[in-house]
Amino acid sequence: xxxxxxxxxxxxxxxxxxxxxxxxxxxxxxxxxxxxxxxxxxxxxxxxxxxxxxxxxxxxxxxxxxxxxxxxxxxxxxxxxxxxxxxxxxxxxxxxxxxxxxxxxxxxxxxxxxxxxxxxxxxxxxxxxxxxxxxxxxxxxxxxxxxxxxxxxxxxxxxxxxxxxxxxxxxxxxxxxxxxxxxxxxxxxxxxxxxxxxxxxxxxxxxxxxxxxxxxxxxxxxxxxxxxxxxxxxxxxxxxxxxxxxxxxxxxxxxxxxxxxxxxxxxxxxxxxxxx
Numbered sequence: 065x066x067x068x069x070x071x072x073x074x075x076x077x078x079x080x081x082x083x084x085x086x087x088x089x090x091x092x093x094x095x096x097x098x099x100x101x102x103x104x105x106x107x108x109x110x111x112x113x114x115x116x117x118x119x120x121x122x123x124x125x126x127x128x129x130x131x132x133x134x135x136x137x138x139x140x141x142x143x144x145x146x147x148x149x150x151x152x153x154x155x156x157x158x159x160x161x162x163x164x165x166x167x168x169x170x171x172x173x174x175x176x177x178x179x180x181x182x183x184x185x186x187x188x189x190x191x192x193x194x195x196x197x198x199x200x201x202x203x204x205x206x207x208x209x210x211x212x213x214x215x216x217x218x219x220x221x222x223x224x225x226x227x228x229x230x231x232x233x234x235x236x237x238x239x240x241x242x243x244x245x246x247x248x249x250x251x252x253x254x255x256x257x258x259x260x261x262x263x264x265x266x267x268x269x270x271x272x273x274x275x276x277x278x279x280x281x282x283x284x285x286x287x288x289x290x291x292x293x294x295x296x297x298x299x300x301x302x303x304x305x306x307x308x309x310x311x312x313x314x315x316x317x318x319x320x321x322x323x324x325x326x327x328x329x330x331x332x333x334x335x336x337x338x339x340x
Contacts, residue, residue: 138165145225146174225257261287312333
């Protein structure tokens with residue numbers, strides 16, 4: 065759909081609620097940002113009592129996305145990116161990584177969190193960067209949203225980012241349907257970038273994963289750690305690129321790690337699929 069077919073209208077940031085912890089602000093606190101409040105810091109402190117390396121792993125999710133976006137923009141020539149559940153603007157956002165290698169790369173950020181929308185509209189939007197308040201859990205609604213439809217050309221390849229969001233969808237069938245809804249609408253040559261919390265069974269790591277899930281449910285943001293097979297099932301209809309669905313630090317590693325790996329590093333997997 066072209067810009068002539070969709071009429072742009074002025075948008076105002078939605079009202080914000082600072083009375084309870086907010087996942088986007090909590091991630092901002094973990095990443096060392098400044099757009100969070102005492103109630104968010106308290107929730108993060110509770111998380112860090114169980115997972116003291118949580119901040120490093122939050123940064124690893126961002127680093128993974130940056131590496132993969134650079135790879136697609138610089139090596140695969142992708143010029144359109146749809147970042148779903150993008151979270152709070154940070155130091156190295158998707159458009160920074162993409163436009164470093166493709167200055168004309170267009171990025172649409174999508175997040176139905178009013179906090180993210182407010183900051184995104186204030187800090188990110190320009191002629192190649194746009195912010196939508198659509199709900200990523202409804203692919204049809206998201207892709208027909210005014211901002212998305214106006215700026216993305218779905219008859220050309222698009223890279224869709226689902227970074228650290230699908231583990232908040234507790235029903236696996238629903239998570240699979242969400243990804244499939246986007247895949248079905250994409251042109252051949254499009255990509256899906258996906259990370260997810262992972263558990264390897266009933267051992268010590270499995271018990272730790274369940275403990276983390278219980279903690280997150282207690283602060284109002286349920287998560288689920290899934291098996292490798294369940295995570296790979298989210299790539300149905302796509303060809304998974306090498307090195308496959310792996311721990312985040314193993315996807316296109318760039319030299320030796322400067323910090324030791326922790327248990328948390330092994331509780332997430334990431335991968336990239338292409339639609340042929």
